[in-house]
Amino acid sequence: MATILALIRRGFRRWLGQPTHEMNLQAASLLSSQPCEILFLILEYLPPESSIAVTLTCKLLFHSFFPIMKSRLDTQSLQNLLLLLEESVSQDLYFCHDCIRLHRFLSSWAPSKDPLKPPCKPSTVDFGGREIGFYHVRLVINAHLFGPGHGLRLKQLETRILPYFHGWQTDSRARILQDQLFLQISHRLRLKQTPELIRIAVKSTYDHYVCPHITTHLTRRDPRHLTATLPTQIPQLAPLASRFSYEECSLDNCTDVPGSCSICLTDYTTSIERQRIDACDSERQLLDITIVSYHQLGCCRSPLDWKWQTFSTARPYYPTDIITRTQHPESCYEPGAVRKRWEIADSTSRQGSFWY
Secondary structure (H helix, E strand, O other): OHHHHHHHHHHHHHHHOOOOOHHHHHHHHHHHOOOHHHHHHHHHHOOHHHHHHHHOOOHHHHHHHHHHHHOOOOHHHHHHHHHHHHHHOOOOEEEEOOOOEEEEOOOOOOOOOOOOOOOOOOOEEEEOOEEEEHHHHHHHHHHHHHOOOOOOOHHHHOOEEOOOOOOOEEEEEEEEEOOEEEEEEEEEEEEEEOHHHHHHHHHHOOOOEEEOOEEOOOOOOOHHHOOOOOOEEOHHHHHHOOOOOOOOOOOOOEEEEEEEOOOOOEEEEEEEEEEEEEOOEEEEEEEEEEEEEEEEEEOOOOOOOHHHHHHOOOOOOOOOOOOOOOOOOOOOOOOOHHHHHHHHHHHHHHOOOOOO
16 A cells, blocks of 8 residues: 555656655556556555546556546545545645536635636635635645645735725734634724714614624614524624614723624624713714624535534525534534634743644
């Protein structure tokens, strides 16, 4: 088996034009010198995806055995083969679970900054002023697992979204802890106006989603949404329940009030500050709302992973059988667990010891 694996690696390096080691050349000579009957028995013993990979290592094996081995390839074996090629062969391809193909990617891809998206037009999750797709997070983990060049840099997920007119500014940070992808996003709304203008500006601000299930404004535009239990609103922002109501909005000051999503692995804190800018000027006030959210997206190996599934649930038509962070059999994440894990990593990095 070691000889076969060495030969596969040699063939992949030759395909890429990379130098091969003497050990791989000896392994290739040993295998190719065997009788065809022995080679056929070896290939039949291997899983379909591995036997196809062996036939791709040289012309002799390809022409002799590829047509036979290809007939053994079913959908699952094809997926396993493409995953093997994604890891071992190319530094500019990634596996797409939607169309079961390898796609080329651009190193400049980032949430909300993709002029050229994958040809299969994958769905994205819209929250915090950005659109993030599974292909983004998979490529980031690919670079972490397989090395630079096999995916996107972690920095690609760290973006700043500036507000349009008056709205929310968001800044994101990303890190990988024990092969799990985490995001921290700071959402900030800062206004300096008279109380009346602040009230109008806040009420007219568009719905801003902290995660796909939690929003700052609870707007029910469609009658079918009136009885929906999702999305939910941050309790401290309850006076903003409807942006079409211009009644007095009295937000109470608070600092780092914790909260959690009941569906996905998202924790957050809410801080509100209202004060006069100048004691001599009673007309102008400052309203500063800061929400810091923490998201655990999982290992990002499959879109069927429950951590990604709970995060990427489409809105506004939430399924009735939605998986939640407390219902999944593998879940042991109580409210606040994601935030706590991020803060532990913060304190560890400040001490100079990186454990992720």
